[in-house]
Amino acid sequence: MKNRTSLSRAGAIWFALFTLVSVSQIAYAQEHKRTIEIDSSVKTEHETKILGKRVKYSATTGTQPVWNKKDEAVATLFYTYYQRTDVKDNATRPLIISFNGGPGSASVWMHVAYTGPRILNIDNEGYPVQPYGVQTNPYSILDVADIVFVNPVNTGYSRVLPNAEGKMPSKEEQKKMFFGVNADISYLADWVNTFVTRNNRWRSPKYLIGESYGTTRVSGLALELQNRQWMYLNGVVLVSPTDIGIERNGPVKAANRLPYFAATAWYHNKLDSELQSKDLLELLPEVEDFTINKLIPALAKGGFIGAEEKRAVLAQMARYSGLSEEAISQNNLDVSTFYFWKELLRDEGKTLGRLDSRYLGIDAKQSGDRPDYWAELTSWLHSFTPAINYYLREELNYKTDTKYNMFGDVHPWDRSNNKTGENLRLAMAQNPYLNVMVQAGYYDGATNYFDAKYTMWQLDQSGVMKDRLSFKGYRSGHMMYLRRDDLKQSNQDLREFIKSSTPEEGEPAMYKR
Numbered sequence: 001m002k003n004r005t006s007l008s009r010a011g012a013i014w015f016a017l018f019t020l021v022s023v024s025q026i027a028y029a030q031e032h033k034r035t036i037e038i039d040s041s042v043k044t045e046h047e048t049k050i051l052g053k054r055v056k057y058s059a060t061t062g063t064q065p066v067w068n069k070k071d072e073a074v075a076t077l078f079y080t081y082y083q084r085t086d087v088k089d090n091a092t093r094p095l096i097i098s099f100n101g102g103p104g105s106a107s108v109w110m111h112v113a114y115t116g117p118r119i120l121n122i123d124n125e126g127y128p129v130q131p132y133g134v135q136t137n138p139y140s141i142l143d144v145a146d147i148v149f150v151n152p153v154n155t156g157y158s159r160v161l162p163n164a165e166g167k168m169p170s171k172e173e174q175k176k177m178f179f180g181v182n183a184d185i186s187y188l189a190d191w192v193n194t195f196v197t198r199n200n201r202w203r204s205p206k207y208l209i210g211e212s213y214g215t216t217r218v219s220g221l222a223l224e225l226q227n228r229q230w231m232y233l234n235g236v237v238l239v240s241p242t243d244i245g246i247e248r249n250g251p252v253k254a255a256n257r258l259p260y261f262a263a264t265a266w267y268h269n270k271l272d273s274e275l276q277s278k279d280l281l282e283l284l285p286e287v288e289d290f291t292i293n294k295l296i297p298a299l300a301k302g303g304f305i306g307a308e309e310k311r312a313v314l315a316q317m318a319r320y321s322g323l324s325e326e327a328i329s330q331n332n333l334d335v336s337t338f339y340f341w342k343e344l345l346r347d348e349g350k351t352l353g354r355l356d357s358r359y360l361g362i363d364a365k366q367s368g369d370r371p372d373y374w375a376e377l378t379s380w381l382h383s384f385t386p387a388i389n390y391y392l393r394e395e396l397n398y399k400t401d402t403k404y405n406m407f408g409d410v411h412p413w414d415r416s417n418n419k420t421g422e423n424l425r426l427a428m429a430q431n432p433y434l435n436v437m438v439q440a441g442y443y444d445g446a447t448n449y450f451d452a453k454y455t456m457w458q459l460d461q462s463g464v465m466k467d468r469l470s471f472k473g474y475r476s477g478h479m480m481y482l483r484r485d486d487l488k489q490s491n492q493d494l495r496e497f498i499k500s501s502t503p504e505e506g507e508p509a510m511y512k513r
Contacts, residue, residue, distance in 0.1 A: 037400075040063045042061050043059070045085070046059060051138065065077075068177070075153045077150060077151055079149060082147045090204060091204065092505075094144065094146070095145065095147075097150065098148065098209050099214040099218060101212030103411075105213070106156040106407070111149040114491070115141050115491065116137060119135060132387055145207070145498055153410070154405060157402050157405075175414060181220065181417065181420065184217060185224050202231075205234040206233050220424075224423070233431065235501045236424065236437075237439065238436065240444055240446075240447045241451075243455060244455060254333070255295040262284065264340075264344065264357040265320070268345065271322055275319070294316070317333065338370035341353075342368060346366055352371070353376030356444060357444075358476065361378075392404070428465050433501070435500075435501040437497045440474070440480070442475060443476060444477040472490070
């Protein structure tokens with residue numbers, strides 16, 4: 001019995017020690033769990049030169065909660081807010097609210113390559129150089145407007161938060177709250193309201209800018225802010241836009257690729273001497289005219305197109321695209337972008353970038369009908385990732401062990417009930433102050449420039465508001481600002497858009513008869 005009692009006591013002691021160690025380990029794990037502060041800010045002061053003139057500004061990096069209908073914090077969004085400090089009053093100073101796309105992409109792209117006061121160390125065409133880092137942006141719009149760069153849930157340092165019981169919402173619950181066209185718009189509108197209120201910007205003229213999927217986001221936000229937050233905008237800028245819910249299927253979808261094919265073939269010197277001798281902006285209107293008046297009707301006829309008409313269309317498509325008539329014929333006049341990226345330079349053993357077809361890649365095999373990888377994206381991640389991690393931590397003094405998500409987990413994304421284009425049209429109709437500008441690169445094969453024009457044309461089919469819609473094109477790709485000349489021009493176009501859409505003091509928002 002003694003031995004049994006001793007063993008029992010030893011077991012109890014061992015169990016107690018094991019439990020104590022386990023509890024300690026759990027407590028340690030919880031204490032040292034990698035998290036981001038729910039509500040935080042770090043402010044730094046800076047000075048730069050924009051267009052040759054000195055500009056003083058502050059940079060506030062931080063997190064701000066997303067609340068649900070019960071006023072519980074369910075997520076926190078990381079942001080960077082630049083405010084010019086050498087001006088007396090910000091009541092008349094515009095505020096730009098900037099989003100990137102994906103969905104699932106951080107705000108890094110436009111933040112440190114386009115409108116912000118600091119941009120990547122890259123060469124004049126946008127390719128990575130070392131040492132990695134940032135440099136002054138002499139063309140930033142910070143001289144005329146303050147800017148906040150917003151990272152939606154799971155991008156940058158933004159994260160979903162555990163509930164009151166300390167448990168994370170399920171994947172399906174997170175999808176309903178954040179990860180879909182309309183959920184995204186709803187929570188971001190509320191977040192923007194809080195940000196504007198906290199920073200005393202209700203009197204400022206306000207603008208949204210979105211890139212790629214960000215254009216779907218800001219198109220929907222324009223109406224959501226007006227109708228649910230009672231916040232009226234002066235402008236929306238669509239950079240490399242998606243379809244924003246405006247359908248362009250069938251013959252239109254297939255035909256609209258040709259102007260982009262022509263621009264890319266021209267850039268790579270794959271057109272005949274007559275076309276190559278023309279300037280790009282002289283060539284493209286000719287291709288656009290053929291696309292609208294010849295190619296769309298031909299594709300609409302499908303397999304019942306006449307032999308003579310088909311031969312004529314084939315010949316012209318080949319002439320404008322740099323592809324052979326045989327390749328186009330084998331695709332029934334409907335050449336996919338994937339095939340084009342693989343085929344145009346196949347004889348040279350090179351593939352084309354998707355988002356910017358100036359970039360070249362190499363595949364394991366010359367055969368096949370799509371590239372192995374996206375040459376432009378690997379190039380961009382090469383320079384953007386080290387730059388943003390360095391910049392936020394060492395120059396803006398925001399320190400955290402949380403990983404900066406260049407691309408976050410937001411899928412599956414609910415794309416149903418996408419009426420963002422119609423929402424933008426309705427927002428414009430309701431608000432006479434609201435203007436829209438589209439910016440697109442001619443060498444963007446993912447959201448091509450002619451699709452962007454088509455979307456703009458279809459946005460207001462009445463034509464009544466077309467004087468409030470404008471298009472700007474650039475000799476680069478999806479992120480046209482990476483090319484130095486286009487960085488300068490695109491920022492200047494933004495600057496002029498902001499100035500032209502900010503009304504004179506006392507000018508009423510009204511329609512006149």
